Amino acid sequence: MAKGRVSIVVERCKACGFCVEFCPTHVLALSSAFNSKGYHPPHVVHPEKCSGCDLCGMYCPDFAIYGTKVAEAKIAEAKAAEAKSQKAAGGEQ
Amino acid sequence: MLNVLDDTINPVEPFLRSDRMPHIWCPGCGIGTTVNSFARALIESKIDLNSLALVSGIGCTGRVAGYVKLDSFHTTHGRAIPFATGLKLANPKLNVVVYSGDGDLSAIGGNHLIHAARRNLDIKVICVNNLIYAMTGGQTAPTTPGHATTSTNPYGTFEPAFNLPHLVEAAGAVYVARWTTFHVRQLARSISEAFAKKGFSFIEVISPCPTLYQRRNKMGDGLDTMKYYKEKSKVKNGAPTGEVGLTLNGEIVVGKFVDRDRPDYQTMMRAQYVESLGERYVEMADPEQPELECVCD
Amino acid sequence: MKADPHGVLTGTHFLDGDHACCEGALAAGARFAAGYPITPSTEVVERFAARVPTVGGCFIQMEDELAASIALQGGVWGGAKAFTVTSGPGFSLMMEHIGYAAMTETPCVFVDVQRGGPSTGLPTLPAQADMMQARWGSHGDYEIIALCPNSPQECFDLTIKAFNLAEEFRVPVMFMMDEVVGHMTEKVVIPPADQIEVVPRKHTRKSIEDYLPYQTNGDMVPEMAHAGEGYKFHITGLTHDERGYPNMTPAVQDKLVKRLQNKIRTAADRICLFEEDRLEDADVVVVSYGITSRVAQRAIDAARERGLKVGKLRLITAWPFPEKKIADVAAHIKAFVVPELNLGQMVREVERAASGKAKTIAVSHAGGGVHNPDEILNAIVEASRC
Numbered sequence: 001m002a003k004g005r006v007s008i009v010v011e012r013c014k015a016c017g018f019c020v021e022f023c024p025t026h027v028l029a030l031s032s033a034f035n036s037k038g039y040h041p042p043h044v045v046h047p048e049k050c051s052g053c054d055l056c057g058m059y060c061p062d063f064a065i066y067g068t069k070v071a072e073a074k075i076a077e078a079k080a081a082e083a084k085s086q087k088a089a090g091g092e093q
Numbered sequence: 094m095l096n097v098l099d100d101t102i103n104p105v106e107p108f109l110r111s112d113r114m115p116h117i118w119c120p121g122c123g124i125g126t127t128v129n130s131f132a133r134a135l136i137e138s139k140i141d142l143n144s145l146a147l148v149s150g151i152g153c154t155g156r157v158a159g160y161v162k163l164d165s166f167h168t169t170h171g172r173a174i175p176f177a178t179g180l181k182l183a184n185p186k187l188n189v190v191v192y193s194g195d196g197d198l199s200a201i202g203g204n205h206l207i208h209a210a211r212r213n214l215d216i217k218v219i220c221v222n223n224l225i226y227a228m229t230g231g232q233t234a235p236t237t238p239g240h241a242t243t244s245t246n247p248y249g250t251f252e253p254a255f256n257l258p259h260l261v262e263a264a265g266a267v268y269v270a271r272w273t274t275f276h277v278r279q280l281a282r283s284i285s286e287a288f289a290k291k292g293f294s295f296i297e298v299i300s301p302c303p304t305l306y307q308r309r310n311k312m313g314d315g316l317d318t319m320k321y322y323k324e325k326s327k328v329k330n331g332a333p334t335g336e337v338g339l340t341l342n343g344e345i346v347v348g349k350f351v352d353r354d355r356p357d358y359q360t361m362m363r364a365q366y367v368e369s370l371g372e373r374y375v376e377m378a379d380p381e382q383p384e385l386e387c388v389c390d
Numbered sequence: 391m392k393a394d395p396h397g398v399l400t401g402t403h404f405l406d407g408d409h410a411c412c413e414g415a416l417a418a419g420a421r422f423a424a425g426y427p428i429t430p431s432t433e434v435v436e437r438f439a440a441r442v443p444t445v446g447g448c449f450i451q452m453e454d455e456l457a458a459s460i461a462l463q464g465g466v467w468g469g470a471k472a473f474t475v476t477s478g479p480g481f482s483l484m485m486e487h488i489g490y491a492a493m494t495e496t497p498c499v500f501v502d503v504q505r506g507g508p509s510t511g512l513p514t515l516p517a518q519a520d521m522m523q524a525r526w527g528s529h530g531d532y533e534i535i536a537l538c539p540n541s542p543q544e545c546f547d548l549t550i551k552a553f554n555l556a557e558e559f560r561v562p563v564m565f566m567m568d569e570v571v572g573h574m575t576e577k578v579v580i581p582p583a584d585q586i587e588v589v590p591r592k593h594t595r596k597s598i599e600d601y602l603p604y605q606t607n608g609d610m611v612p613e614m615a616h617a618g619e620g621y622k623f624h625i626t627g628l629t630h631d632e633r634g635y636p637n638m639t640p641a642v643q644d645k646l647v648k649r650l651q652n653k654i655r656t657a658a659d660r661i662c663l664f665e666e667d668r669l670e671d672a673d674v675v676v677v678s679y680g681i682t683s684r685v686a687q688r689a690i691d692a693a694r695e696r697g698l699k700v701g702k703l704r705l706i707t708a709w710p711f712p713e714k715k716i717a718d719v720a721a722h723i724k725a726f727v728v729p730e731l732n733l734g735q736m737v738r739e740v741e742r743a744a745s746g747k748a749k750t751i752a753v754s755h756a757g758g759g760v761h762n763p764d765e766i767l768n769a770i771v772e773a774s775r776c
Binding site for chain 2: 396421422424443444445446447448450452453454456457458460461462463464465466467468469470472486487490616617618619620621622623624625626627628635636
Binding site for chain 2: 014058060062064
């Protein structure tokens with residue numbers, strides 16, 4: 001179950017390749033499709049590997065892609081964070 | 094852009110003038126990447142966007158002002174810093190960011206750069222350095238490394254290039270950092286640190302210009318340049334700025350070089366007036382808030 | 391609205407023009423100035439630097455005129471009324487930013503205390519040779535307003551007028567003094583604040599959602615917002631549309647640049663101030679401005695004593711040029727005599743507006759001093775013989 005999901009704004013993409021290169025888990029590849037300007041936007045080839053880290057979004061110079069954590073992953077993360085802070089508080093008493 | 098499938102939104106989107114996308118920057122240009130880091134820093138710092146003004150000059154980086162959804166001013170070539178000076182002095186509550194390019198800030202704007210640093214004016218300067226004058230077609234900039242080919246040095250540059258961190262440190266900046274567009278997280282962090290600091294902050298970001306600088310010098314495209322940044326950058330926080338000069342295809346020293354404290358311009362101004370005038374000193378009044386039309390009538 | 395009393399030095403004073411100009415700016419509500427020293431204008435900002443910290447404002451001496459001329463505009467967009475002061479060489483440096491103020495419709499005042507030129511010229515001596523530059527100095531098509539005081543009292547009164555016109559029309563106003571008016575000391579009466587009318591910033595009252603920075607509602611002057619109020623507007627020197635966004639097409643250019651021109655030209659009747667005397671029976675009319683108008687007065691009086699029918703038309707507003715007035719007067723007279731401390735600048739406008747209906751005689755002076763009244767008298771006599 002992937003922790004993250006990638007969203008791609010196809011019409012903004014200029015196919016620079018940053019997202020494909022710098023995704024830590026190699027989720028993306030440039031597709032053979034075209035947008036209306038003639039660029040090949042990326043597409044998701046390994047959705048199960050997406051962690052939602054949003055490095056693709058941070059690198060994209062065209063604001064054409066971003067990663068988000070899926071709801072279940074967000075909830076799990078929140079639970080883990082709360083448990084950690086409770087543990088720290090309990091330890092202080 | 095709202096992803097209608099899952100209601101998620103690009104974190105940078107609230108900071109963009111979406112009605113002006115896609116922007117004019119070339120494929121592989123790094124300016125957009127710096128805007129992502131800037132947006133993340135704004136989120137992280139919890140800056141009140143209503144009190145933030147962004148000023149840019151002329152050039153490719155100068156176009157940032159037109160794409161961000163903030164009070165933004167696209168001014169004249171080299172003069173973003175003095176315009177920002179006026180903004181800040183007329184309304185000290187403003188957070189003022191100058192976002193401009195290496196040619197704009199260090200050539201035509203060089204005098205204003207060093208004086209603002211000398212004054213320790215409380216403004217944050219983000220200098221996107223693509224080592225060239227890009228917008229006008231690839232002319233030599235004061236930052237172009239030696240032996241590069243440009244349109245005004247078709248046989249190769251031979252002038253020594255400015256070492257911008259060294260220059261602004263010497264002029265008096267209290268925060269000086271350099272990153273590349275590869276270092277997206279560190280750049281965001283530096284911008285956040287600059288926001289938390291009072292005084293003249295200068296953050297240089299080395300960025301690709303694939304269409305002109307990289308192409309003319311046979312350095313590949315934007316992606317090739319990003320890989321070069323990844324491979325050849327060395328993080329040396331606290332490095333002496335005299336040693337961080339750039340060379341053609343050489344090592345790029347990045348990091349936070351200067352983080353010191355000096356009273357900023359307005360603090361010194363106030364102190365001087367209070368000492369000389371005592372109770373007679375009257376500060377700049379807050380700009381009058383307008384009475385808005387009642388929409389309900 | 392009435393002037394803010396904190397800035398009004400009510401009373402009867404003995405001041406030179408430079409000092410009176412500073413008081414006029416303070417009375418008008420100016421609370422920010424960015425300057426650079428240049429003779430013979432420096433006293434204006436020196437006085438401002440001494441006065442404004444006790445009135446409630448800020449002065450900064452910038453590193454050059456390029457910086458000063460744009461820093462003041464940053465001050466305007468930050469919420470203040472602002473100005474700068476210079477003379478010939480500095481005025482030349484400021485030209486790009488005068489154009490920026492015109493293009494972005496930034497209300498502000500540029501004071502030029504004219505001195506001998508060209509280049510370094512005569513730093514401590516008068517001229518009136520920047521008049522055409524005030525109108526045409528920056529590149530492109532744009533309109534400005536220019537006022538010419540001829541006494542320290544007018545340096546006070548007309549500076550207030552300059553700020554008021556700047557705010558009303560959202561335009562840079564050129565305040566064209568000369569070294570003699572700037573350095574002559576005379577009685578200056580500053581009235582109580584409640585007798586001084588000031589025009590406030592044309593600030594929008596629209597909500598953030600509805601506001602567009604360059605939308606006009608038929609009056610050709612858009613409403614302004616300041617940085618820091620939440621409007622998140624964009625201002626650029628590029629050709630732009632109502633949204634303030636760059637829109638670089640011939641259609642948008644035509645609309646924008648013509649509006650910048652027409653907002654002034656269609657209001658010329660309201661803006662043009664002049665002083666006229668004995669035009670009804672005149673054969674010859676002396677057109678002059680600034681310090682030359684005071685020298686010309688001596689010549690006019692002498693000519694009248696000789697029985698010559700001479701009238702006076704003193705330009706208080708030099709730009710927009712009062713072409714209608716000149717055309718009307720030209721129909722009834724033989725000739726205009728136009729003395730200026732230059733080799734012929736405003737005289738060209740007089741000639742153009744007269745359209746051949748009356749002769750135009752220039753009384754040139756290369757600058758460095760004022761005319762001998764006899765030079766002007768001789769020209770009047772010659773003109774009477776036409």
